[in-house]
Amino acid sequence: MNKLTIIFYLSILLICISGRANSEDSDIGLWKSQDCKEVSKGAGFFLITSGELLEDADKKRTAGNEKKSKELFAAAMFFSDLSANLAKNFETFCRRY
Secondary structure, eight states: OOHHHHHHHHHHHHHHHHHHOOTTTOSSSSSOHHHHHHHHHHHHHHHHHHHHHHHHHHHHHHTTOHHHHHHHHHHHHHHHHHHHHHHHHHHHHSOOO
């Protein structure tokens, strides 16, 4: 498919989606208010979890357990990415412009 075809189909999809979103379905933006609250809570949970894992990674590194520290750091980055993704979804679908 060429670029023009992709843009055309994407435009049609966005028009259909925007036609379905109305004020009855949503209190904040395109998604229902409760869904947006859950996304926000999820982003906060993953961010807190990431912070706790970073603290544990630092403790392990200080104690000399470099391997476990690296594993915990990788897990912290994973949860941080999840939090960032949820925050981006909230920004995209839950905010009115």
